Amino acid sequence: MAGSDQSDINVTQQTLSGPSLFGAIAPADQKSACECSIIQLHQPTTIMKQTIHIAAAALIISPAFAVESHLDADLKSYVKVSGVSGNLNSIGSDTLNNLNTFWAEGFKKNYPNVNIQIEGKGSSTAPPALIQGLSQLGPMSREMKEKEIDEFEKKFGYKPTCVQVAIDALAVYAHKDNPIKGLTFKQIDSIFSSTRKRGGDDIADWGQLGLEDWKGRKISLFGRNSASGTYGTFQKEALLKGDYKSSVKEQPGSSAVIQGVGADLYALGYSGIGYRTSAVRAIAVGGEDGVLHEPSYENALSGDYPMARFLNIYVNKKPGQPLDKLTLEFLKFVLSKEGQQIVEKDGYYPIPAELAKEVISALEK
Numbered sequence: 001m002a003g004s005d006q007s008d009i010n011v012t013q014q015t016l017s018g019p020s021l022f023g024a025i026a027p028a029d030q031k032s033a034c035e036c037s038i039i040q041l042h043q044p045t046t047i048m049k050q051t052i053h054i055a056a057a058a059l060i061i062s063p064a065f066a067v068e069s070h071l072d073a074d075l076k077s078y079v080k081v082s083g084v085s086g087n088l089n090s091i092g093s094d095t096l097n098n099l100n101t102f103w104a105e106g107f108k109k110n111y112p113n114v115n116i117q118i119e120g121k122g123s124s125t126a127p128p129a130l131i132q133g134l135s136q137l138g139p140m141s142r143e144m145k146e147k148e149i150d151e152f153e154k155k156f157g158y159k160p161t162c163v164q165v166a167i168d169a170l171a172v173y174a175h176k177d178n179p180i181k182g183l184t185f186k187q188i189d190s191i192f193s194s195t196r197k198r199g200g201d202d203i204a205d206w207g208q209l210g211l212e213d214w215k216g217r218k219i220s221l222f223g224r225n226s227a228s229g230t231y232g233t234f235q236k237e238a239l240l241k242g243d244y245k246s247s248v249k250e251q252p253g254s255s256a257v258i259q260g261v262g263a264d265l266y267a268l269g270y271s272g273i274g275y276r277t278s279a280v281r282a283i284a285v286g287g288e289d290g291v292l293h294e295p296s297y298e299n300a301l302s303g304d305y306p307m308a309r310f311l312n313i314y315v316n317k318k319p320g321q322p323l324d325k326l327t328l329e330f331l332k333f334v335l336s337k338e339g340q341q342i343v344e345k346d347g348y349y350p351i352p353a354e355l356a357k358e359v360i361s362a363l364e365k
Contacts (some may be wrong), residue, residue: 002136009101009104009105009108009116012129020268020357022146023230027306029085030081031343042101053257069344070172070297070349070352071315072340072352072356073210073353074084074351074354075337075353075356076336076337076353076356077337077338078110078321078332078333078336078337078338078339078361079109082113083325083327084111084112084325084329085114085326086114086115086326087114087115087116087117087343088114088116088118088137088326088327088330088334089117089129089134089135089136089217090104090116090117090131090136090137090313091121091125091134091142092119092120092125092126092138093120093122093126093137093139093140093141093228093229093271094120094121094122094125094228094230094253094254095123095141095168095228095254095271095274095311096120096140096165096218096222096230096250096252096311097118097120097139098346099165099311099343099346099348100120100294102342103330103333103339103342104116104118104331105339106335106339107329107330108322110159110333111329114286114326118225120139122228122317123139123140123227124226124228126138126139126140126226127144127148127152127160127314128151129154130160130316131152134160136316136326136327137313137330138160138312138313138314139312139313140229140312140313140314141168141229141230141233141309141312142229142230142232142309142312143310144160152316152363156318156321158172158319160314160315160316160317161314161315161317162311162314163314163315163323163331164312164314164362165310165311165312165331165334165335165343165351166310166311166340166343166349166350167216167297167300167309167311167348167349167351168238168272168274168308168309168310168349169282169295169296169299169305169307169308169309170230170233170271170272170273170295170307170308170309171271171282171283171285171307172188172268172269172270172282172285173258173268173271173276173281174184174259174261174280175265175266175267175280175281176278176279176280177260177263178266178281179211179267180206180283181283181284182286182292183282183283183284183285183286183292184285184286184287185237185285185286186198186199186200186237187199187203187209187305188238188240188285189242190240191203191219191241191266191268192206192223192234192239192246192247192248193239193243193244194242194245194246195239195242195243197239198240198243204218205218205219206215206218206219207232210293214266217266218264218266219250219268220249220264220267220268221245221267221268222248222251222256222257222260222268222269222270223249223250223251223269223270224250224254224270224271225250225251226250230252230271230272231249233307233309234270237307238270254271255263257271258276258277258279258280259272261276261279261280262279262280263279272311273295273347273348273349274346274347274348275347276347282294282295283340285305287308287342288306293305300349315331317363319364322363322365323363323364327342331360331363332360332363335356335359335360336353336356342354
């Protein structure tokens, strides 16, 4: 975080470590206009395939994930404007905490007099903060629930606006020396869930997954706490909203999950792809058809990877009126070439330029 004025960027979080897809901005309940729900993201559609073609022109592939770039060459550089000052508050997702911090640093290079406060304790803290006027930005690693949208609309008379700012592959992690190649949803459900809604038998031993040399070795489990959007997404997609086993060690932050798995040869855990480190492996996951897919950019964008999702920032935008200048310029920076370079640097996947252009245009109206 060199080169930033830390006195003006206040980050409150449990841990800090670094580690279509069109119509991506709309009132939160308008799925037909948005085409961006978590469910829709992992169902291949014509829209997604069109988005792949848009992004493909900028795709540069190299053997190691650390040096891959998927940045769209058509993304526009951020242009500094005059008259931007004040205080910007962000309350919400832990998954987006690092990204928000890096975006804040980049933004302050253009506007050193802006004060930015960032608190990342979980996606469930974003809606009440927006409703109470405690923040302008509500980062969430999931979409708002119907109840949360209703409470916002009751207060303001209109719905919150969802802005997609990056693409994530919610990954299942194993220790780097664990030989497991991948797991299906049914196996994941049998490992993590006490209710096993996918109909499988309980799995608690590595020998049950075909690792004969590890027969008798208990699977150690790490996960997020219930305030986390990642907790809810994993529960919904992999466990069909079933209950977690009491043996899952709930962590207050994503990096703590990775640290736990990286320190335990026999562990499994789940977290966003941006928290991947050299101590763990993000394994392949199979959806309803059981076919395993790596959590890659291509598989996330196409919908082949079954736990791909957008990372979102919710804002309070009155219909027919542009956002306030400070919030608007921050989001324009996030969706710029420089902002999406930060997305890649932090291990997530950038959005296509055409999507960024449409989002910015909608925010200005």
